[in-house]
Amino acid sequence: MASVLSESELDHLPWPVDGGAPYAVFTDEAIFEREQERIYHGPTWHFLALLDEIKNPSDFKSTYIGTTPVVVTHTRDGEIAGWINRCAHRGAIVCRQLRGNAASHRCVYHQWTYNQRGELKGVPFRAGLNDKAGMPEDFSLAEHSLTPIRVTEYRGLVFGSLSQDAPELTEYIGDEMLPWVDRIFSKPVEYLGCTRQYAHSNWKLYYENVKDPYHASLLHLFHTSFNIYRSNMMGRSIVDSRHGLHSIITSTPIEDEATKQAYKDEGITTYKENVALQDMSLLETRKEYEEQTSNNIHTLFPSMVIQQIHNTLAVRQVLPKSTDEFELVFHFFGYADDDPQLRAMRIKQANLAGPAGYISMEDTEATELVQRAVSSCAPGDASYVGMGDEIQDRQSSLITENMIRSFWAGYRDIMGWSNGA
């Protein structure tokens, strides 16, 4: 059951000294509200869509920034615009479809009509009827537009922000993380559809999960159960050193001579050691990048994970719904220049990731196991996140919880709980 801390209890929330977080951050409604204010309405950028989802003029998509409903549109003059999906009249949802193509957007309640930029263009009975009633004489359409949001596009990704204080997007992503975005979004992408997973747990448990390479081979047993091993893997775990909130995990098989030859001969390789799979086609991969990472899990705070697992590519959008619910939307994509064989591989490899994925379905199960147990916690109860704190070369270890510790440090900062307070 969700608790509600008082303002003073919130300000004096005790944080553990050895990493980890007080369990109240997963259950408390006052903390959830503060997150909406300081994170989602704060100086942050949020993934809204792949540009390809709204590629034609007048295309639109409705989604969320935190719990705030927003719409992003491709205007007829070729720009990207966004607005809060709440009628300026009496607060109804204006756009009632997930996606589509529309010249204008009309609230069904009283038919107030807005253009693609969210500017009010028409109000029925504005001058009244038969000389009676109507809007006040000084009523101005321009003063009753939908609330605009900041939107920006970068390499086929559309982002939105509810804050005027967010820095430019590239600065927000930062010098350490930007090359990893550029690596995946190096050429035009094509949206292939989405799958949605609804988890009964707090959104930050998912952020812990995607920053946690320690669990990868322990919770996800698909590879080990089928004896699919790569003996030599090179790992990376890099945290944005400015605040700790963005991070990336990669693992890369170190190619032996035989593998290199296989790539050279047919551009494709499969894992061949001790295979127990009946049908190996699932594990056929194509080399696409200079360094062919087998996993690239890139977390941008607070609503986006860029995933490359073998040849399956997706942007996972993380949407908080309440203290103990979040939605995960996997936006799958390929490159516009995919040949049919590569595209078919991406479709088949969707079996690996997503709500039914062989190496991802357990993640929400794990976050729910935590949520169910911490919902009855005492005020001082907290997690312990100590793995890998003392290693020197942090960026090359995958047996570490360093990225989770950094996440909590950054989270404390943005939420106004200074470290050591």
Next chain:
Amino acid sequence: MAPDAALYFEIDRLFADYCASLDEGDLNAWPEFFVDDGSYIMVARENYDHGYEIPLVYLDSKGMMQDRVFSLSNANIFQEHRYRHAMSGVRITAIEDDVVSVSSSYIVVQTLLEGDTSIYQAGSYYDKLVREGDALKFKERFVVYDTSRVQTLLATPV
């Protein structure tokens, strides 16, 4: 020519056996409802309606189905759960050469360990059935699920 009642009856038996195997948790029997090069594909209605290809599950051989069963039994971690299928609206939509096309609706309710039952998924089956010996089998089971928000995860096929 109207398909005869005997064929409808045979399809009804196949669907009943299929649902019983999943509802009784006999997962190993599930791939046997398909021919060797059969396929089982799940796509969200949201994607299907817009022509987007990405599947939730994509198995295009009996071997892949057996791999899924092995993985669910040995590798994947999920809450113990029981399905209960309800089906309706079985329609033969075409009979061409030896392939019978059938569409139908399903609802799956799920019961978890502590005893809650909830509607887990609703959707349509679009099937292509062929004869293998005496038995009618799935050449293709294309599942379009309406419940695009998958609650927690999907392990067991529907």
